Amino acid sequence: MNALLEDLTWRGLLANSTDPRALEAQLDEGPVTFYVGFDPTGPSLHIGHLVQLLTARRLQAAGHRPLILVGGATGLIGDPKASGERVMNSKEVVAGWVSRLREQSSQFVSFEGENAARMVNNLDWASSISAIDFLRDIGKYFPVNRMLDREIVKSRLESGISFTEFSYVLLQSMDYLELFRRYGCRLQTGGSDQWGNITAGVELVRRASGEHVHALATPLLLKSDGTKFGKTEGGGVWLDPAMTSAYALHQFFLNAEDSKVIEYLKAMSFRSREEIMDLEQQTLSSPHRRAAQHALADDVTDLVHGEIARRHAEEAARAVFGSAELARLDEPTLAAVMAEIKAVEIDPTDGHGPAVVSALVASGVVASKSAARRAIEEGGAYLNNVKVTDIDQTIEPEDLLAGRYAVLRRGKHTIGAVRVNR
Template identity: 35%
Template sequence: MRNVMDILAERGYIDQVTFEDELRELLGSESVTFYIGFDATADSLTLGHFLQIMVMMHMQQAGHRPIALIGGGTTMIGDPSGRNDMRKVMTREFIDYNASRFKEQLQQFLDFSEGKAIMDNNANWLLDLNYLDFMREIGVHFSVNKMLQMDAYKNRMEKGLTFFEFGYMLMQSYDFLELYRKYNCKLQLGGSDQWSNILGGYDLVRKLEEDKVYAMTFKLLTTAEGKKMGKTEAGTIWLDPNKTPPYELYQYMRNVDDRDVEKFLALLTFLPMDEVRKLGALQDAEINKAKEVLAFEVTKLIHGKEEATKAQNAARALFSGGGDESAVPFTEMDKKVFEEGIGILDLLKDLGLTKSNGEGRRLVDQGGISIDDVKVEAIDKIVTLDDFKDDKILIRKGKKVYHQVRI
């Protein structure tokens, strides 16, 4: 079996790693317990998290044991990394609910049977810590001068950094120590924006336990334009099908930039690299075939083959004139709304297709809104029952966003 380090490197995941040759040898000689932390800031994981989940799946397939650590404790502080302001403080009940949703989603991707993977929550050891004991055992190993030089904190110094947030690195570092002692965890993984925090835990375990542990980060999921993948004008791409339907995920992946196709096939699917390179090398109109494969494979991994097939058929129905459009996102609305009539700008906003009347007005003025392939010409258009056929209408926003209204 190939060493998983070679697989991760070939597919483009790895950003930074401590003692790379040592770690490669370790991963090739024994089953290594490793962990990734997920702060429970929302009630669903995102497409950005999915890259980390892919790494965990590659590692587990190579015989290593993942720990999915839910940040029920650290979420109560909030990671200052990459932020310009303090994260909103959330209630314990809200965090616990989010953590339960994360657990459900992670179980779709990792095999937790017979101890092959572990799920834990750092609330189990962080919430009841004694402050003085913690500072005597852990705090003494952290230099304030060094911490202030790290990007996670340095970028916040001008606008203000609370002592509350300053403690985040200590808490995350303590996680690594706890998991080492509890499960013999030897490796922490995370996104490249977590390098400072991860090194804090790596140093702490090495100092207190006098053992070799390791740290590795992988590149953030970004587009060729340098934007964070999974962020759209309409909002975040979620793994929860109730928040981002499979069709929307499919369409999002189907419409990626040509320059990103090979990269995303390598990072977000399990297709062999020979096939990834072959698809990535397609040019002009042919690249659309590769985009279809990308969209189908990602949707299949996240939502299953049946939903991926439905999404693909719906897309082909809308764009190629064939297939089944039943998987297109839809909203059920009260028939009375259309008996009285509703303005197109209000309808777009109610459906979540626009955020304001101003945005809707611009789209209509630019010819960017259609109802059943008939362009909406006026911003004062009133949508009534006369616009419906078989109790439904299909609204198109721009060239690629479709939404049904059913009554």
């Protein structure tokens, strides 16, 4: 098997391909121009997109040429989703998101060298085609019965689907045909949830040009309960540091399940097979050390935010759990930590700072004031990593981190925080 395809298979990144033997032969012939696309349906890419970008990076490292497409046109329409019709965002909003996604995605592939990546926007060609030409040149290749047979369409027929969303597949398929004509693109990659759209593009190229092109899809990363990896109580895990900080990203991956962490490492780390197999053995023999989780968290945070931000995140985690000085954290890092811990607002009382007992309860560290007093009496309560010995202690201005935060802890692992109103 082709070395690249063999590696993708070992890493669990090859869920589907249109014609494995033909694709292997194409890759063996020499550098292939391929593309992966992202719709600007929000202000940031997320972890699912990261898998696609890192797959593109693997293909580029093997000598192939990436086209990174940001869908300025398709983002105005929106791929149909099972839950119902998408909200149409304004052209100005989508244009802003296009700029942000272009910047985010550009850090994961190289734009230099013989196989330099190229950034493309499908609005560049979609905006210049008339409705008549679109129907004549693209629409004529799409049998309606085949479109009605798509799973997402069938699931929406009863509740209703607009012609706009119904036609999305034509617009995305046109991207492949256009990139084939402009750049000789012969491979599209994407997630397995996009397989219907991807193969429709392959078919359009064949029907319109008589040429055979290829597609491969990576599987969706799932948690052990079958839900999507990358979803949290607060929403998605984003690549934008303003939406998911380096600290939050690092903590997210540190909490990966033992049963899935090696799968995630294979997909999102560039460690060698030998290193990953060693980490797999460590997970089996010494799961409490969480060696694979630390490797995963370090690697992904380095890729997304850089090594310096990752080191700050690690320092913050040590500080929160009492192994480093909280006062040494800079304000942006501290604010990220407080957001992740979910610091709650609390008011001063009677001209003094809030009582530590009240703060322990408000932050969720203990369930009641009696439990808070008991934790203090037993020597297990901490304010900013300093043991609390007085049940009547209050949080005064000099105790506050960055002039407004306080970290509460019971024992080694139960953490909470408050933000004191002034």
